[in-house]
Amino acid sequence: IMPEKGVHLAVEAAKQAQEQLVIAGNIDERDRLYFNESIHPFVDNKQIFYVGPADETMKIKLFQEARGVLFPTQWDEAFGLVTIEAMACGTPVIGWKRGALPEVITEGVTGFVVESGEDMVKAMQRVDSISPERCRTEAVERFSRRAMAQGYEQVYRRLLED
Numbered sequence: 001i002m003p004e005k006g007v008h009l010a011v012e013a014a015k016q017a018q019e020q021l022v023i024a025g026n027i028d029e030r031d032r033l034y035f036n037e038s039i040h041p042f043v044d045n046k047q048i049f050y051v052g053p054a055d056e057t058m059k060i061k062l063f064q065e066a067r068g069v070l071f072p073t074q075w076d077e078a079f080g081l082v083t084i085e086a087m088a089c090g091t092p093v094i095g096w097k098r099g100a101l102p103e104v105i106t107e108g109v110t111g112f113v114v115e116s117g118e119d120m121v122k123a124m125q126r127v128d129s130i131s132p133e134r135c136r137t138e139a140v141e142r143f144s145r146r147a148m149a150q151g152y153e154q155v156y157r158r159l160l161e162d
Contacts, residue, residue, distance in 0.1 A: 015042070063091045073095065
């Protein structure tokens with residue numbers, strides 16, 4: 001949990017949308033002040049929850065029980081593994097139009113790409129329109145080990161041909 005991940009923006013959006021938000025993650029000492037000032041004051045264990053670090057089992061459980069995952073990253077992430085993990089659990093992702101996210105999310109199928117907090121709130125209101133089954137199927141078709149290996153192989157072949 002750090003400023004670059006935009007957790008404070010997820011808190012703001014959840015409060016505006018009047019939706020529950022579960023926050024999981026490590027807090028490094030260098031980010032403790034950010035957490036204490038920008039996140040912790042809103043943790044009330046009624047609407048906003050902080051559950052601490054999540055191991056693999058807990059992460060899967062949280063994804064499977066969530067209506068959606070908010071991903072308001074404040075930097076241009078090259079891939080965003082958490083988005084793929086969520087979609088593989090059938091959980092749509094709502095995230096900022098930054099980095100690779102517009103290429104990872106299929107709009108309206110695996111989530112929504114947004115440009116503002118207001119857009120995030122609107123997307124949260126539409127997240128139930130996404131089929132968890134279709135979300136998972138798309139994630140597996142595009143991001144399984146096999147799909148990724150085949151994609152790399154295609155790139156290598158093109159490079160070798162050039």
